Structures are given as structure tokens and as C-alpha cells.
Ligand code: ATP
């Protein structure tokens with residue numbers, strides 16, 4: 001039997017877990033991922049998912065999915081469904097599926113426990129007054145005149161709050177800790193507030209709702225969570241987390257650990273901002289391929305493996321930084337280079353007539369599906385007298401450094417033949433509308449027996465066999481690296497973030513491809529079939545271009 005530790009620690013969280021197991025503090029590692037169902041998950045959440053589910057899995061424990069549904073107004077079943085789909089798609093499964101609201105009864109009972117033990121009181125200051133009494137970073141707070149109510153009075157008021165006797169804002173339940181604490185979170189934080197609101201799971205049962213800081217630690221304890229992992233902004237809340245655990249008769253002692261959240265350039269990640277993009281129709285929904293949401297990345301053509309790899313490369317640390325979106329693109333390119341079959345497609349077609357190729361005939365040429373993966377096999381592509389090439393692969397009067405097609409010049413057509421342009425056909429305004437060319441039958445398959453090596457290899461499709469597809473080309477949603485920095489992030493939207501090519505010409509092998517099928521279009525980039533596709537017309541999203549800015553930067 002192996003006595004090795006279950007995983008090699010790669011970051012401080014894994015080191016802590018490893019050490020806790022070695023010291024016998026826990027038998028099983030239990031984590032949780034606690035999204036608030038008020039929006040779709042984004043790439044930042046993916047980092048947290050990969051960490052929570054990853055750590056639990058590596059050390060042989062488990063992770064719960066727990067909805068933080070303590071806030072009754074903002075929740076939506078659409079979001080709940082989307083969250084589950086996204087977590088599963090990323091390749092993770094949860095042990096238990098819980099809601100903070102599952103614990104409302106228990107949390108209420110424990111709030112009475114705090115009151116009975118003189119650890120909580122009902123405060124009747126207005127919100128405004130509470131702010132004044134709280135003090136500042138440099139000045140201590142003041143104690144509320146209601147702070148020394150008796151346990152009986154507090155219990156009576158709290159029960160009447162629960163019974164619905166008071167309007168919103170009339171009272172709150174506060175922890176009795178220390179109004180002079182240098183940590184403002186410890187200055188008698190609010191535990192419950194009155195909200196006469198319908199909750200999507202508990203209906204109208206409650207008109208008081210617990211605050212996140214009060215609900216989270218006991219929820220962790222009830223689930224026997226060992227490592228409660230969250231982002232750095234909760235570091236200052238940790239003393240409160242520990243206070244709640246210490247003062248309640250909870251069944252276990254979880255600990256909170258904080259890591260730096262993921263920040264990515266050229267995008268925004270707050271759900272509030274993403275919601276504005278959706279509601280104000282700057283994008284076509286939460287799964288718009290330009291969105292940093294998991295649903296958007298999926299529709300764009302990202303693979304789960306590429307996102308997990310990205311999370312791994314970003315790592316888990318204690319210091320905030322901003323990750324270049326080029327790293328995310330690098331990860332998907334790297335994965336698709338190995339896994340995506342190649343096809344040929346022309347986005348901006350220019351007709352080429354091969355004058356010495358027999359009219360009405362065609363042939364099938366064999367080409368590898370993926371030169372990086374022999375097991376992907378080969379396919380055949382039809383070749384005939386009339387072809388399309390990319391308009392930008394031809395210049396009538398080329399400058400020195402242009403090696404592609406030009407009058408009198410020979411190029412290779414990928415897996416096909418060498419062709420030489422003999423003349424151009426123009427319309428009345430002088431635009432090139434067609435090329436005339438000859439082909440060399442001896443170069444079938446793309447090599448010349450006499451060792452001639454053209455400087456360029458072009459992609460092409462046979463005009464008679466090509467199918468028309470819509471292709472959507474995406475650019476960054478924002479023009480600037482930090483759209484969040486200024487006043488209005490919407491001012492930085494990139495007006496050219498989506499360009500639609502209504503009729504690209506694709507080789508016929510893609511006919512009938514299912515949504516989510518991923519390809520490399522030779523020389524153009526990685527593309528993925530969009531769910532908007534119909535049996536008449538396929539729609540492709542460009543996932544990423546082939547050019548790799550990140551690899552060059554390294
Ligand atoms: P937002 O501020 O965008 O609404 P949030 O933090 O309130 O996000 P939650 O649904 O509460 O969103 O987050 C669920 C979990 O995901 C939390 O543990 C949170 O710390 C984590 N998380 C959220 N954003 C990021 C991020 N950018 N990087 C890493 N983890 C994140």
C-alpha cells in the first residue's frame with residue numbers, strides 16, 4: 001500500500017490541508033463552493049471552483065455546492081440552473097447540494113442562544129444612527145443606548161421581529177462584541193435584519209433574514225466543512241467568523257482561509273456589471289461569447305480542460321494581481337491545437353479558375369485531420385476547377401515581403417496542388433473579381449517531384465462543394481485594459497467586438513456538425529459551432545486566432 005501523501009502541495013492552501021491531515025486534525029477534507037444565485041458564474045468563480053473541488057478531490061474528500069441564498073430579493077431559479085450546469089461542465093461534481101436557507105431554523109435557534117448568553121441584542125437605532133455610532137478606521141465606535149437590554153427583553157423583541165410585528169429597518173439583531181475594536185467588523189456586527197420579502201425557497205415563512213457573516217460559519221460547521229476557502233476581502237471578517245463559531249454550540253470547527261481573487265484585464269467581473277451588460281443589451285445574454293462568464297466561454301468554444309489549466313497556471317496566492325487575458329487564450333489554443341480537427345474554410349472568398357483542370361470533373365484529396373495527433377486520422381477534401389481562396393492571399397502588385405499569390409507566381413494549395421496565377425478578371429470599377437490559374441498535376445498532395453518549394457501554402461475550398469456558413473469573429477469586449485478603473489465602464493466598450501461574416505465558404509466535411517463541435521480552420525484560428533446553427537446554415541464562433549501573443553511574451 002502506498003504511504004505517499006495524496007497530492008503534492010502546490011500552493012499555501014494545499015500545504016495547509018496536507019499539514020492538517022498529517023497532524024491528524026481531520027480525517028476527511030471537506031470544502032464548499034458558495035455562490036450567491038444572483039448571476040451567472042464567471043472565470044473568477046472558475047478559479048474558486050477549481051480550488052475548492054480540486055483540493056477536496058486530490059485529498060480524497062468532498063466539496064458541497066451551497067447556495068448563499070440569505071438575500072431574498074435577488075435570487076432566481078435561472079441562475080441556480082446555470083450554476084449547476086457550469087460546475088458540472090467544468091468537470092466537477094458535488095457531494096451535497098445545500099442552501100444557506102436549509103439552515104434558517106437552526107440559525108434562528110442559535111441566534112436565541114446568543115441572546116440568552118448575553119452575546120447578542122436587539123438594536124433599535126436607525127441605519128443612519130448606526131453608521132454614526134460605528135466610528136471610523138481611526139476612531140472607536142460608540143455603544144448603542146439599546147446595547148444593555150436584558151436577555152428577556154431581547155428575546156421578546158427578537159421573537160416579535162420574527163413574528164412580523166415590525167416594519168423593515170425598525171430593529172436589527174447585533175452581536176455584542178466590542179465597539180472599540182480596531183476591526184470595524186467586530187463592532188457589534190448585525191446578525192439579522194427585518195426584510196418583508198418573499199424568498200424563492202422559504203416563501204413567506206421568514207421576514208427576518210441572517211447576514212452572510214452570521215450564516216456562513218455555522219453553515220460550514222453543520223456540513224463539517226474543514227477548510228472554508230474564500231477570497232481576500234473576507235480576511236478582515238475572519239475574527240468574526242471565529243467569534244461566531246466559538247460562541248455557538250456548533251457540531252464542528254471549520255477554519256477560514258483566504259486567497260487572492262482572479263482579476264483579468266480587458267474585462268469586468270463583478271456580477272452587477274455583467275448584469276448591466278446583459279440588461280442594457282450591450283451583449284446578447286449571459287452566454288454571449290464575449291462575456292467572461294463560464295457560459296460565454298463555453299459558447300465561445302473554450303474547453304473545460306483549458307479553463308482548468310488556466311486556473312492551475314494562475315495559481316493560488318495571497319497577493320492580488322491582474323492576469324493577462326492572453327494567458328487564457330494561450331490555454332485554449334494549446335488544448336485545441338492538440339484536440340481540434342483541421343478543416344479549410346474561406347472567410348472572404350476570391351474565385352480562382354484552374355484553366356487546365358478538366359471542366360465538370362473533381363477528385364478527392366486526402367489530408368490529415370490533425371497533424372499533432374495521428375490517431376485523428378485523415379479525411380478527403382474535394383478539389384475541382386473552380387476554387388475559393390482568401391482574398392487577402394492575393395495581391396496584384398505585391399510589395400517585396402508579400403509571398404502569397406500574385407500574377408505569374410506559384411503557391412501551394414494545402415494538401416492539393418501547386419497553382420500559378422496567369423491573369424486577373426476585374427469588374428467595371430477595377431476590382432479583382434476572379435483569378436485565372438494553372439495547376440501542376442505532378443504536385444498532387446502538395447509536393448513537387450523536382451523539389452520546387454513555393455514560399456506560401458494557402459487554404460482553399462472547392463466552389464462547387466463548399467457550404468455557406470455564418471462566422472462570428474470576436475474581439476475584446478473592452479478597448480482598455482482596466483475598464484473598471486474609471487467612472488463608467490460602459491464608456492470603454494469596444495464597438496467592433498463582434499464582426500459577422502454572413503457567408504463564409506467551408507469545406508463540406510463540416511456539414512451536420514453539432515453545436516459545440518470545435519475545429520481549427522487552417523490558418524484562421526479555432527472555431528466552434530454555435531447553438532444558433534440550423535439544418536440550413538451552420539454558425540461558427542471564433543474561439544481564438546492562431547497567433548499566440550502569450551508564447552511570444554514569455
Ligand atoms: P460578485 O462580487 O461578482 O457578485 P461574489 O464574490 O459576490 O462576486 P459569489 O457568488 O458570492 O460572488 O462567489 C462565490 C464564490 O466565488 C466565493 O467564494 C467568492 O469568493 C468566489 N469568487 C468570486 N469572484 C471571484 C474571483 N474573481 N476570483 C476567485 N474567486 C472568486
Ligand code: MG
Pocket residue numbers: 036
Ligand atoms: Mg458574494
